[in-house]
Amino acid sequence: MSTRAPAVEARQLIKTYPGGVTALNGMDLTVGAGTVFGLLGPNGAGKSTTVKILTTLARPDSGAAKVAGHDVLRHPDRVRRAIGVVAQKSGADPVATGRENLLLQGRLYGMRGAAVQRRADELLDRFDLADAGTRQVKGYSGGMQRRLDVALGLVHRPEVLFLDEPTTGLDPEARTAMWDEIARLAGDEGLTIVLTTHYLEEADRLAERIAIVDRGRIVVEGTPDELKGELRGDAVHMELRTDADRAAVTAALTGLPGVYEVLAEGRRVSVRAEDGAAAVPVLLGALDRAGATVAAATVARPSLDDVYMRYAGRRFSEAEAADAQQTPATVAAGGAR
Ligand SMILES: Nc1ncnc2c1ncn2[C@@H]1O[C@H](COP(=O)(O)OP(=O)(O)OP(=O)(O)O)[C@@H](O)[C@H]1O
Numbered sequence: 001m002s003t004r005a006p007a008v009e010a011r012q013l014i015k016t017y018p019g020g021v022t023a024l025n026g027m028d029l030t031v032g033a034g035t036v037f038g039l040l041g042p043n044g045a046g047k048s049t050t051v052k053i054l055t056t057l058a059r060p061d062s063g064a065a066k067v068a069g070h071d072v073l074r075h076p077d078r079v080r081r082a083i084g085v086v087a088q089k090s091g092a093d094p095v096a097t098g099r100e101n102l103l104l105q106g107r108l109y110g111m112r113g114a115a116v117q118r119r120a121d122e123l124l125d126r127f128d129l130a131d132a133g134t135r136q137v138k139g140y141s142g143g144m145q146r147r148l149d150v151a152l153g154l155v156h157r158p159e160v161l162f163l164d165e166p167t168t169g170l171d172p173e174a175r176t177a178m179w180d181e182i183a184r185l186a187g188d189e190g191l192t193i194v195l196t197t198h199y200l201e202e203a204d205r206l207a208e209r210i211a212i213v214d215r216g217r218i219v220v221e222g223t224p225d226e227l228k229g230e231l232r233g234d235a236v237h238m239e240l241r242t243d244a245d246r247a248a249v250t251a252a253l254t255g256l257p258g259v260y261e262v263l264a265e266g267r268r269v270s271v272r273a274e275d276g277a278a279a280v281p282v283l284l285g286a287l288d289r290a291g292a293t294v295a296a297a298t299v300a301r302p303s304l305d306d307v308y309m310r311y312a313g314r315r316f317s318e319a320e321a322a323d324a325q326q327t328p329a330t331v332a333a334g335g336a337r
């Protein structure tokens with residue numbers, strides 16, 4: 001464990017947007033210096049709002065936060081000098097070249113002369129953009145643009161880098177390349193990285209610690225292995241032929257030997273079992289006797305989705321679908337930079 005002071009400490013952040021949406025509802029967060037921390041949550045969970053407050057782009061209604069030792073409300077200028085931000089939506093100027101974008105960003109941070117030129121070239125090299133550096137950004141692929149965004153966040157050598165959904169919208173190949181890049185950044189220079197994502201796999205792979213965010217607060221926090229380790233046994237997911245009576249299904253499965261945590265919703269029934277494979281025939285028999293026919297059954301080792309299910313009471317995909325119905329797409333104007 002590091003003995004350095006935490007890079008980020010947020011206490012009881014509350015933020016309500018005009019119109020009454022409570023984006024943050026008691027957000028608590030501690031990120032150790034030099035670690036990669038993942039804020040994992042479905043659409044609308046409050047990830048970007050958290051990042052905006054920690055990067056001084058928004059003010060909380062109440063609560064307090066320190067980043068790199070500086071209070072975000074009392075010393076926003078100090079915080080800004082200590083951090084790099086890669087917003088959910090790109091902030092690069094599309095009609096400027098990659099190199100021009102980097103030079104401009106460096107100058108905004110007071111870098112001058114040969115030093116800023118050197119830094120721009122170093123970053124173009126590092127992010128595999130050396131050849132593209134003299135081309136306009138609007139001609140870049142999604143992966144190239146995102147790499148430039150990260151480079152822009154690093155120009156002034158920040159202590160803490162915030163990456164808001166660094167890989168959303170990238171194809172799998174570009175996503176894997178970005179993961180390698182982030183892992184490399186984390187390995188160098190003791191940089192602290194706070195990244196938000198709604199990819200379970202991304203959080204699992206990159207983050208030393210993960211906080212699962214749901215409805216504006218952290219529902220659980222720990223290392224990926226700790227979180228998965230909290231779930232005993234296997235998950236058994238079953239799909240019924242027709243919608244079943246929730247109470248009848250729950251009653252039929254509750255109390256079967258080695259079976260616990262029964263969840264029934266529409267056609268989907270999930271349980272946890274000491275030994276998933278051994279439990280399947282027992283579960284099918286019990287459901288059959290309750291008048292429900294199983295169309296498909298799968299056994300899975302615990303995943304972060306299961307952790308989310310346990311703490312948020314719904315599946316990740318369901319949470320995302322629910323938010324999409326409630327929130328007009330135009331509200332997601334997440335890109336302030
Ligand atoms: N400027 C705004 N005005 C009004 N409501 C907002 C604004 N920004 C965000 N919200 C709402 O606040 C809630 C949290 O939004 P936020 O952008 O922090 O979520 P998120 O976790 O980043 O989601 P996503 O994964 O979609 O980026 C959502 O319900 C969203 O619709």
Ligand SMILES: [Mg+2]
Pocket residue numbers: 047048049088164165334
């Ligand atoms: Mg967001």
